[in-house]
Amino acid sequence: MKIPYYPGCSLKTTAQNFEISALAVAKTLGIELIELPRWNCCGTVSSLTSDDLMHHLAPIRNLVRAEEMSENLGGDEYKLVTLCSMCFNVLKRSNLRVKENPDELKKINDFMYLEKDYSGRVEVIHFLELLREIGFQKVKEKVKNPLSGLKVAPYYGCLLLRPKEIGIDDPEDPTVQVEILAALGAEIVNNPFKTRCCGSYQTVQDKYAVAELAYDILSRAQKEGAEFVTTCCPLCMFNLADRQKEVVEKYPEFRSIPVLYITQLMAVAFDLDEKYYGFDLNYVDPRPILKEKGVIR
Amino acid sequence: MAEKKISVMDKIREAGKSITSGVAEEDIKYWVTIHIMGKAYRVPADLTIMQAIEYAGYRLIRSCGCRAGFCGACSTVFRRKGEYKLQTAMACQTRVEDGMFLVQIPFSPAEKPLYDVKNEELESSVILKYFPEVARCVSCNTCTKACPQDLEVMDYVQAALRGDFKAIADGSFECIQCGLCAIRCPAEIVQYHMAQFARRMYGIYGTPREKNVEKRVEEIKSGKFDKEFQRVMSLSLAELKRIYTEQQNTREVY
Amino acid sequence: MIKKLVISSKNVDFLNKINELSGETITLCDQCGTCSGSCPMVSEMDITPSQMMRMVQLGQMEVMDTKAMWICASCFACTVRCPRGLDLAKVAEALRQVKLREAIDHIDIKKIPEDEVRRLPQIALVSSFRKFTG
Numbered sequence: 195m196k197i198p199y200y201p202g203c204s205l206k207t208t209a210q211n212f213e214i215s216a217l218a219v220a221k222t223l224g225i226e227l228i229e230l231p232r233w234n235c236c237g238t239v240s241s242l243t244s245d246d247l248m249h250h251l252a253p254i255r256n257l258v259r260a261e262e263m264s265e266n267l268g269g270d271e272y273k274l275v276t277l278c279s280m281c282f283n284v285l286k287r288s289n290l291r292v293k294e295n296p297d298e299l300k301k302i303n304d305f306m307y308l309e310k311d312y313s314g315r316v317e318v319i320h321f322l323e324l325l326r327e328i329g330f331q332k333v334k335e336k337v338k339n340p341l342s343g344l345k346v347a348p349y350y351g352c353l354l355l356r357p358k359e360i361g362i363d364d365p366e367d368p369t370v371q372v373e374i375l376a377a378l379g380a381e382i383v384n385n386p387f388k389t390r391c392c393g394s395y396q397t398v399q400d401k402y403a404v405a406e407l408a409y410d411i412l413s414r415a416q417k418e419g420a421e422f423v424t425t426c427c428p429l430c431m432f433n434l435a436d437r438q439k440e441v442v443e444k445y446p447e448f449r450s451i452p453v454l455y456i457t458q459l460m461a462v463a464f465d466l467d468e469k470y471y472g473f474d475l476n477y478v479d480p481r482p483i484l485k486e487k488g489v490i491r
Numbered sequence: 492m493a494e495k496k497i498s499v500m501d502k503i504r505e506a507g508k509s510i511t512s513g514v515a516e517e518d519i520k521y522w523v524t525i526h527i528m529g530k531a532y533r534v535p536a537d538l539t540i541m542q543a544i545e546y547a548g549y550r551l552i553r554s555c556g557c558r559a560g561f562c563g564a565c566s567t568v569f570r571r572k573g574e575y576k577l578q579t580a581m582a583c584q585t586r587v588e589d590g591m592f593l594v595q596i597p598f599s600p601a602e603k604p605l606y607d608v609k610n611e612e613l614e615s616s617v618i619l620k621y622f623p624e625v626a627r628c629v630s631c632n633t634c635t636k637a638c639p640q641d642l643e644v645m646d647y648v649q650a651a652l653r654g655d656f657k658a659i660a661d662g663s664f665e666c667i668q669c670g671l672c673a674i675r676c677p678a679e680i681v682q683y684h685m686a687q688f689a690r691r692m693y694g695i696y697g698t699p700r701e702k703n704v705e706k707r708v709e710e711i712k713s714g715k716f717d718k719e720f721q722r723v724m725s726l727s728l729a730e731l732k733r734i735y736t737e738q739q740n741t742r743e744v745y
Numbered sequence: 746m747i748k749k750l751v752i753s754s755k756n757v758d759f760l761n762k763i764n765e766l767s768g769e770t771i772t773l774c775d776q777c778g779t780c781s782g783s784c785p786m787v788s789e790m791d792i793t794p795s796q797m798m799r800m801v802q803l804g805q806m807e808v809m810d811t812k813a814m815w816i817c818a819s820c821f822a823c824t825v826r827c828p829r830g831l832d833l834a835k836v837a838e839a840l841r842q843v844k845l846r847e848a849i850d851h852i853d854i855k856k857i858p859e860d861e862v863r864r865l866p867q868i869a870l871v872s873s874f875r876k877f878t879g
Contacts, residue, residue, distance in 0.1 A: 206653045207615045208866040234630040234649045238872040239819060242838035244768035248677070249875070252630035280868060308632065356821035357832070365825045391785045391820030395873035398865060399852050403789050403816070429868045436864060616863045619870060623854040623862070626870040627878060652867055 197324070198263040198274050199227035200256055202281040202428075203235050209278070209428035209455075211472020216277050216321060216457040218470035222336050223328060227275060228267075230259045238280045238429075239395065240287040247302060253288035254302050258312045272315040275324055277457075279427035283353035286318040286360050320354065321457070322370050322426060323362050333377040338465035340379030343487050346459070347383040347420035348372060349411065351430040352391045365389060371424060371456060378463040383420040387411040392433035404433050405440035412441070412451055421483055424456040431455065435477040452480035462489060500548060523589040540567055540582035540593060553597035560584040563667035566639070569593035579637050579671045599670025601681040606688060613696040615654020622685045625651050627678035634672035634682055640665050644672050644682050651685060656697055659689035756804025763801050767839035773829045774798045780823035780833050786816045794823055794833055801836065814840045815851055819876065838876075845879030852877045 205213040220227050233256050241249035260274040276282045292299035293314045303311040325333060348371035355361040355368055363370045368389065372382050390411060393404030412434060415423055425431050435453040442448050454476060461470045462484065473481055484490045521536035525543060532547040541558065544551060556564030565582035572590025582595060604621045611617045619626060625648060634644035647662030663686035673681040710716070726734070764771055774795075781793035790813040792800070800808035808814075814837045823833040844851070854874060862870070 202868070203652045203871070204866040204868040206655075232646060234645070235628065235652050235867075235871060237629065237875060238868050239875050241875070242819075242832075242835045243766050243842050244835075245766065246842075248631060249629055251632075255630055255632075278868070280872065306632065308636075352818075352820035352822065356825050357834075358825055389822075391818050391822065393786070394818040394820065395869055395876055396786070396816070396818050397869050398857065398861070398873035399877075400789070400816075401861075403786065406788075407785055428866050429872070432864075432866050432869060615867065616865075619867070620859055620862045623857065623870065623874075626854075626867065627874050652871070 195224060196226045196228055196267050198260045198267070199229050200233055200236070200260070200274055200276045200281060200285065201229060202276065202278040204428040205277060208475070209431065211458060211475040212277055212426075212428065212431075212455045214472045215455060215461040215470050218466050219457050219460045219464060220321075220324075222464050222466065223325075223332060225324065225328070228263065230256065230263060230274075233259055236281045236284045238284060240284045247298060247305075250288045250291060250298075250302060251306060253285045254292060254299075254312055255306060255309060256285060257289060257316045257318075258306070258309050260316045261312060262310060264316065272317060274316050274318050275321055276318065277321050277426065279320065279351060279354040280429060282318065282320045282362075283360055289314070289316065289318050290359065320362050320426075322354075322374070325374060326362075326370055330373045330377045333374060333460070337378055337463045339463055339489065341375075341459060341463050341489055342379050344380045344459075344484075344489060345383050345419050345421045346375050346380045347385040347415035347418065347423050348375060348388060348456070349385065349415075349423050349425045349430065349434065349453075350389050351425065351427050352389070352394070354426065355389055371426075374456060374460070375424070378459060380459070380463075383415065383418045385411065385415040385418055385420065385423075387414050392430045394429060394433070397429070397433050397437065401437060401440050402444065404437055405444055408434050408437050409441045409445055409448060412438070412453075413445075413448065416449070416451055420451070422459070422480065423451060423453045424459060425453060426456055438478065450478045452476060452478040452483065454480055500550060523587055523591075525587050525589075525591040525593065528594050529592075534587060536587065536589075538587055540569075540580065540585050540587055540591075541565055543587045544582065544595075554582065554595040558583045561667060563669035564597070566596045566599075566669040566671050567593055568596055568671070579639050581639050581667075581669065584639075596670065596674060599673045599681075601670070601673055601684055603681075603684050608688075608691050608695055611692065613656055613692055615652070617692070618651050618654065618685065618689065621688060622651070622680070624678060624680045625685060628652070628680060629678055631677060633675050633677065634680075637671045637675045639669060639671060640667060642666060647686060647689075648680065648682055651689065656689050656693040659686055660693040660697070662686075663690060750803060750805070752804060756806070758804070759806050760801060760804040762843070763836065763839050766842060767832070767835040769831050769835055771798060771801050771831070771836060774802060774827075774831055775829060777828060779826050779828060783822040783826045784817075785820060785822065786818055789816050794837075797840075798831075798833065798836065801840070808840065809844060813837075815877070841876065842879075845877075848879050850878045854878060 201213055217227055234252055236256060237249055237252045261272060264272040350368050355363055355365040375382055387410055393407045397404045431453060438450050458471055473479060519535045522533050523536045524531055524533050527544055527547060534543040534546050538546060554565050556562035560581055560583060567580050567582045569578050570592045606621050628648050630645060632645050638644050643662055647659045650658035666683055666686055668683045776795055776799060778795045781787055781795045784794050787793055792811050792813045797808060797813050817837045819834050821834050
């Protein structure tokens, strides 16, 4: 199965471990994620005013590329997979907007006259949705190194689940990460704050507000017994992992907890080569606990 | 005998008349009407915009440089008759068209941030440190449309967000820093300053060192050529001239 | 203490402007407070999301001087829980845009400390500039 894939800027720099692990995991499952040519930054947050079309240019331009690539790959499926939750939200929102407003689509197509017209055929899906589509049983079949004894608290953040017309799961009680982790053999820890925002872009100008939110989310997970937290968004990763430095400044008794991309855990469970784990880029190194639990050597 | 006083403007007019066609004005068959800053002028059809501006009687002290399409000084913005689209061009490299409405942009106001390339690394955050406005790019492609060198400007700005110095260096290699992209950009990015920084960084940290140059620099530092320099410095002017004119015959290789 | 509010056509214009810019009918808000209870950033705000909606309903332009809209993280928790189906994230965005479209930035992009620029992923800078610069 070959599917067009949109990485997003951070996956090429600070979140390379997300991409490396995800592409390897996908390959193991028989999916080849092919990067879009000449993609541009999606904009990360959707423009929410009714009259703004300019900030939809960037996502639609990427969808033009996706449509072209789908045509070249043949078949009748026009899908675009993303890993980053923010990219997913923006691309899907803009896609929905132009599908519901053909006159706006026409305007955007006319403005981007140097590109092929976007017809609205592409469906934007998140990697987790793709896994759900191919079935968690298939995921389980590839597990060679079950994550037995690992207590993992999945974290979803906001843009993967909200608003309702965009979200991939129930915004109050999502289960998709639970099902994947169960297939990997891990023990699920429920964190009541799993859908609470990490603070998002407020991390730029008010890092201590973000530290408060991170503290709430992480300490509750720890209280429920979690040893790891998983996420699928580079900004959530930064706010929950890298900002632990600021959390400790405010709450000196806070113990660090590793935060991983769920695809990194999948790579470990599939017993892939170590180079696909990408643990060097994780702020809190998960290796000590993983070794202690006998999950990695 | 007293010489008739010829003003600079007269000289320019005289020069413009036979500039490309080599014919006298009364023999020129094809004329066009162009509008320079709103005022209409009738000029010979085969002139470049720059020649036409001077033919019309203007003396260019800005927006004028090498006259060879290389320095980026003569940025011109124009519209064709009846068309709404804004066009850009370099005045010295573009012929006039009938009904052209034009103006020149002699300068793009852009403070270049002070940086010391020796103290930086080849990393994406370094570009954002000096040029944070690059993160405001909305991928509208206005810069690419404005570029008179047909560069894919938006693509290299996007590469900057990913920290791909090589892509920026390759994509901006032929940039003449005319400033048209920066003037038009809605996110107020100064693309050419950012690209120059990236080219400098890539040249120093991303490309292999030239071994022969390094070897030669060592030789010079070790004094291998000191005696020859001193010998040449002590020669008389006549001797220097003789050596210079005869150098074609030299067979010695250093 | 009772405060007297005078609603003039200026206030109605402001309400209409925000209605149009956000695409939401703000008068539908019945002030139940669910949004304020759901908001993760409410403890940092000077007015709550419900108070923000109330001020807009009454066309009070003083809302432009409050900090709540700038502390909003666009997480849509309010949006999914509003029993009236209102999208408060869009209302907050409309209020921000009123300021930003006058070319008044909320953050100085040149003043982010160097060590922060080195740490932050691009995703943080791009999203924060989108929300806080015009």
